[in-house]
Each structure stands twice: as structure tokens, then as C-alpha cells.
Amino acid sequence: MIEIITQTWSWWFSGALIAGIMFFLLYFGQSFGFSSNLRTICAASGLGKTVKFFDFNWRSQIWNLVFLVGAIAGGFIAKQYLSTDTPVQISQATIADLGELGFAAPTSLQPEELFSLESAFSLKGFLILALGGLMVGFGSRYAGGCTSGHAISGLSDLQMPSLIAVIGFFAGGLIMTFLIFPLIF
């Protein structure tokens, strides 16, 4: 029984729980969209005084900030109590492809080459993390949502804008993976 919890959760169980989270949020009168929190944090920091986009009643979004804090706690609980720290079991083909780019086979959930503190505070490592975050933040607001808002909530409601956004997510991801990765790694 314990093994079922500590090993990687199956895709169908995980997907079903995510759908469940979306339905609970709808039942509680809200909707599932995580990247709105980025705008809310900007607004709560007082940026609405100078930039109109952040001038809104951010207090109506406190529920989502609480969800964010819960997500941090959930990550902590998963690591401390529900994990055996086995390396992520990705396919051999991915290990081989990433090996050619200079990435060692996984020893945990994340590559040391990008997320060790040593790498994060090297110039190149820092720029990669900063640029990655910058594009996720800029792009999610430009597109009006991220994976939760568009790929899960929007597609569940069969919204064409969300399908276009998800096509964009993949266009960008494929360009980065196949065209830009060979140049920077």
C-alpha cells in the first residue's frame, strides 16, 4: 500500500485528481487558472499605481493566493512524506537525446545542470532560469492563461481560444526543444 503512494502516481489517477480539483473550484464559485496569481501578486505589490493592468481589486483573488500557498505546502509534503527519492523514470530515448546535449541521466526530479544552486548562480545558468521564467510570465498573461487556465479549464469548456493557445504552447515548446536547445546546450 505504501509503495503505491511513494512511487510515481499513474497518469490516469493524476489526471483524474486534476479534473477533480477543477470541479471543486467551480463548485466553490471560482475557476482553475494558476497564472492569474502572477498578476495578483504584481497588483498586491502596489504596481497598480503606475500600470493600469494591475489596478484591480486583487483582494477578490486571495482565494487563489491561498491555493498557491497550499501548492507550495503540497510540494513539501510530497517530498518529506510521500517520496522515496527515486530518479524520474523517463524513457531511454529521452535520456539519450539529453545526453547528447550534455545532460546526465536523472538522479532526482530535476537536472543538476540547471537547478543545482551552483548552476543557478553561474552566469549562463542564471540567464536560462531568468529567461525561462520571463517568457512563461509574459506569455501566460499575453495568452490570457497557462496550462491550467487554457489546456485544462478552457479545453474542458471546448473554447477555441484555448485550443489556439495550446497549439501556441506546443509551437514554442518544440522550437525551444529542437531548434534552440542545440544552440545553447
Next chain:
Amino acid sequence: MKFLKFGVLGIVFGIVMAKSEAISWFRIQEMFRFQAFHMYGIIGTAVILGVIGVALIKKYKIRDYHGNPIQFNPKEKSVSRYLIGGSIFGLGWALSGACPGPMVVNIGYGFLSMAIVFFFALVGTYLYGVLKTKLPH
């Protein structure tokens, strides 16, 4: 207390993201290289159940716990903002291996360098707010 339920849902979300390994940069790479079904299975299951559930909510006019009808607001019609914005998001998703939710789950998991990614996601959001009126939508 009225926020407690959202905290609980957030905790479940964080645990699922971590235990499904959806917070892993390696899993995102495997997805974009089409070398495993795992990530597609997670998102696909959520969407299929989501489509069925949303259709049922609409058909039976199910109400939320306040007693108000559950409403779905159609997103504004456009192609450019979704395609351009989505592509920029995708570039960042593949590079950092995390969309906004998994970023904070990673921080809780102990990958503290993900805080750099999250901080710059805030900077990116701020830049969008500044440039919004000058961008094609």
C-alpha cells in the same frame, strides 16, 4: 476559514503535481520529444473528464455551493494573442521545464533555484502589463 478549502485544494494540487512528476523538467522534455505517453495521459485524462463534467454542469444547470449557477465565460475572440502569447509561453515552458503551478510546487519540494524562475515570471507578467496596449491582441 472561508479560504481553508482553497488551501486544501492547493495542497492536493501540489502533491499530485509532484507525485505525477509533472513538475520535472525531464518529464517536460520527454513530452516535447514525444517519447512517452505519461504527460499526455495526465493532461488528456483531465481534459476528457473535464469535457464530460462541464457538459453535465451545463445540461443540468448545476449550481455552486452559494446557490449561484456555475458559469463559463467565453474567452475573447482572437487568434494572434493566443498564438503569439502561447508560443512565448511554450518557449519558456520548455526552457525552464515548469509552468507557473509547478514552479511553486518545486520550491516547496526543495528546488529553491525555481524561485529565480518564479521571480522572473513575475517580472514577465509586469512587462506584459506595461506593454499591453502596444502589443497586437
